[in-house]
Amino acid sequence: MKRFSLFIFAFLLLAFISVKPFPSTKIDTLLKRVNKGGDTTFVVNFWATWCGPCVAELHYFTELDSAYKGKKVKVILVSNDFKKDVETKLKSFVEKKKINAEVFFLDETNDNEWIPKIDTVWQGNIPATLIRNTKKNYRLFLPRETTFHELDSLVKITN
Numbered sequence: 001m002k003r004f005s006l007f008i009f010a011f012l013l014l015a016f017i018s019v020k021p022f023p024s025t026k027i028d029t030l031l032k033r034v035n036k037g038g039d040t041t042f043v044v045n046f047w048a049t050w051c052g053p054c055v056a057e058l059h060y061f062t063e064l065d066s067a068y069k070g071k072k073v074k075v076i077l078v079s080n081d082f083k084k085d086v087e088t089k090l091k092s093f094v095e096k097k098k099i100n101a102e103v104f105f106l107d108e109t110n111d112n113e114w115i116p117k118i119d120t121v122w123q124g125n126i127p128a129t130l131i132r133n134t135k136k137n138y139r140l141f142l143p144r145e146t147t148f149h150e151l152d153s154l155v156k157i158t159n
Contacts, residue, residue, distance in 0.1 A: 023105070025107065030104070040073065045128070047126055047127050051127065053126075062101055
């Protein structure tokens with residue numbers, strides 16, 4: 001019985017250690033990656049699980065990610081969820097929806113500081129999408145909802 005208890009304890013400890021925290025990013029790190037992307041087109045969507053329009057359009061981004069798999073297009077979903085909800089709501093949402101695109105939690109606290117770094121006229125409303133290809137000197141910011149067809153046509157401009 002003692003051996004069995006030790007086995008259970010070791011199993012639970014390993015399970016706890018192997019749980020990876022949800023990936024987070026700072027705005028400067030994200031922008032550095034996007035702005036040094038060369039000939040890769042980045043489609044960066046700002047969203048949250050509590051935002052109805054964000055959730056409604058999310059499948060357009062996952063569809064875009066699948067459509068351009070293996071090409072120089074990178075879809076990044078940047079969650080604006082509350083930090084306290086990351087490991088519970090956000091993580092389970094991403095798993096439940098089987099989202100394969102890259103997802104980050106935006107670990108920023110001062111909206112007045114990071115929002116203008118995306119676009120100086122942006123008020124911070126979500127959903128919002130940044131499309132960027134540095135090689136083609138292409139940058140478009142959509143501070144609103146979008147569709148798959150719009151995203152697809154904008155990505156085709158950059159390829």
